[in-house]
Amino acid sequence: MLAIQTRGLTRRFDGRHGVTDLALEVPAGSVYGFLGPNGAGKTTTIRLLLALLREEAGEIRLFGEPLSWTRRAPLSEVGSMVETPSLYPHLSGRDNLEVTRLLLDGETASIDEALALVGLTADAERRVREYSLGMRQRLGIALALMRRPRLLVLDEPTNGLDPAGIVELRALLLRLAGERGITIFLSSHLLSEVEQIASHVGVLHQGQLLFQGTQESLRRRHGDPLAIRCGDARAVCDSLAHLGEQPQLLDEGTVSVPAPRRADHEINRCLIERGHAIHAFGRRPHSLETLFFELTGQEART
Amino acid sequence: MSALVRALRAERIKLRHTLAAWMVPLAPGVILLLSLVQLGFAHVPPPGPTDPMEAWKHFCQGMFTLWLFLMLPLFITLQAALLAGLEHGHHQWKHLLALPVPRRTHFMAKLCMLMAMVAASTLLLAVATPLVGWVIMQLNPAQGLTGSPPWAWLVSRALASIVAAGALMALQGWVALRWQSFTVAVSVGTAGMVSGFLIGQSDRLGHWFPWSMPVQVFLRDGVHLWFVLVAGLVAGVAIAGFALWDCSRREYD
Known part of the structure; x- marks a missing residue:
């Protein structure tokens, strides 16, 4: 079962690369590290996977269900954090989650559950502007977990985090994948981080997928x-x-x-x-x- | 619960501890305070009607003309920009629009919230105006505010001015949602407000211009009342419909 499958996915921009003929295959239950230099098209891909951008050509399937700019139902299976977490700094952590809960028509209990999962229960009533960068990042992931997703899409989740924050986030993601069986699709510049956490990798360069598969298969292909x-x-x-x-x-x-x-x-x-x-x-x-x-x-x- | 109702409840939470929420009582409060200072402590009473009911209407008209000519366009401009800025400022769109909720719901909730805030401020002014009149009556009886105020007339005119502001609210709401820059919304609003101040005084053009439509409810004995009511409603719905279509098809950062 594939959590994400794209075929011929294309989106270009004037004067810069988008993605061309992208064929992603992300197995359900995997931690998929999406790698590429700046401007490779990682964020464009992620925005396409979240229907934040219109696809020019090709198709996207999430857990077998077609997703497009106009057909967004499969997003109910997806939690996401694109670049920096989208938070209202003047509100408390709990209120930030309440906003998303209301929009999703979720249960009140889902807030406490998400807070506990990311270790922010004690700080839930503090305003987000008082949070450290690591706490904001964890709250961003809590927001993504509000709809109890089967797939978590994270764009550069370690951006701006100090080493302790990175270790904390890595442990959280491994726990989510291991205990909850959530498929995690994450892009990152930190190759050593991806190496430690990802079962599968995809390498994107100038909008084209150069490789995808398990880390082992990548190593086998190149030989030690x-x-x-x-x-x-x-x-x-x-x-x-x-x-x-x-x-x-x-x-x-x-x-x-x-x-x-x-x-x-x-x-x-x-x-x-x-x-x-x-x-x-x-x-x-x-x-x-x-x-x-x-x-x-x-x-x-x- | 419908998606729109849930989105409106979410909007209400987002407004906690914000300048936009404080402005709802503050904006009419400024007008009330100015009138209180001007009329309550004026040594020479301004020439006005001697009939108590007419004196009340004259007083309410003065208050609302100030509100609808100057403060309301500025209020709508700032509120629209602040409401939209909650999402633009912290790149919230990429979170909101990735939720399995129809895109237009978020924009519709913003426009509804803007209208609710404008309505709340205007009705607050309508309720507080006779109260301030009563204080003025105690401080400066020469103003001639005796007897009971024309509540029904005042509230109905206040409600009419809200409907007449429909086009302006939808227009400013669209500009604020469409362009991420606060400057664009404020520039359009300021230009409209200044133009509205000049055009609004014209008997021939005043009722055609969105920024000067609301004040027409109180000007010239409400000769253009029905026109601005219908125009405000129809144009408001049309512009809001366009705004929802335009914002929903956009790719936000």
């Missing part, structure tokens, strides 16, 4: 590089090049071979036969960050 810690890395590099490999000197004691042509044991044997002192030899898993930069063809700004 061979990492060699040795006494004289330059000499090892020369030897590897002589063997027809394409080594990369990481530092004075480490060499990486991103895509070895020979079997690992064969390379190891050759290096030892040539008299190199090898301290450690093995595959080092790619970080999501590395894979992201490989996919998008970008380089980290150092």
Whole structure:
């Protein structure tokens, strides 16, 4: 069962990328990290998924139900937070939730339930302008949870949060996914965060989906590089090049071979036969960050 | 409970601790205070009718002319901008419009709330005017405000002025919802108010201009009363309908 499915989804803007021919497949129950550089079209996609933008072409299905600008019924299954949480700072946390509860015709108990879930029961009567950024973010998620959604769509939920706030939010999202089985679709710039929380990832670049699938499948597709810690890395590099490999000197004691042509044991044997002192030899898993930069063809700004 | 009623209840909560809510009693309060100071402590009574009922009507007319010519257009401008600003200011649209509620419900609730606030302020002024008249009677009997005030006449005219303001409310409501900038709403309102002050004095044009329609209820013995009632209602409904259509089809940030 797919929580989100899009086919040929297209929306362009004058002078800037939107999204083109997007085919998202988000399995129900997954935590899907939606990645892409600034301007890739992440927010456009999220706005399309929430019927905040008109689709130019293509279709969207949420839990199998078609969604469009004019057909918004499937939104009753969705809780959302786009960029910053939409809050009335002059009202208390409880009043903010009450506004949404009234609009949704929800039960009064849903307010206390949402407050408890995000750990804001004690601060419910305080005005939101007195809340810290992390508390606002949690209240934003409480707002999204008011309709007891099966799908939570979050756009950059960690924006502006300090490390403690990020850890707090991560724990909350994992709890929602684990205990309640809520599908979470989140976009984020923080690749390390997505790496820790997401079961699936989608990589968007210039409005096009470059990859989607589980993190494991992404790693499998790219293969883990061979990492060699040795006494004289330059000499090892020369030897590897002589063997027809394409080594990369990481530092004075480490060499990486991103895509070895020979079997690992064969390379190891050759290096030892040539008299190199090898301290450690093995595959080092790619970080999501590395894979992201490989996919998008970008380089980290150092 | 219908979606609109629920949206109106939500609007009422949003107005807690806001300037917009305070302005409902404050705006007519300013007019009442000005009249009290001017007439209660004036050494020389202004020339006016000697018949007590006519004196009351003259007094009420003065109060409402000030309200409808100057304060009401400004009040509608600011209230519309403040009501819409609650959503524009904190990017609330992306939350509200992603709820499974018909889009037009949010905009209709805003327009209804604006009309309710205008009605509340105008009726508050209608109720408080005779009370202030009574205080003036004690402070300055020379004003000639004796006997009982013309309640039925005053309340019916006040209600009529609310209906006559229909076009203006719908127009300012649309501008405030359509453009996110507070400046646009205030500029349109100010330009309309100044023009309305000049045009409203014209017997030929005053009843055609939305900003000067409400005051026509009290001007020239209400010669254009029925015209501004019908025009305010019809144009108000038409503009509100257009506003709902236009705002509902827009993609908000």
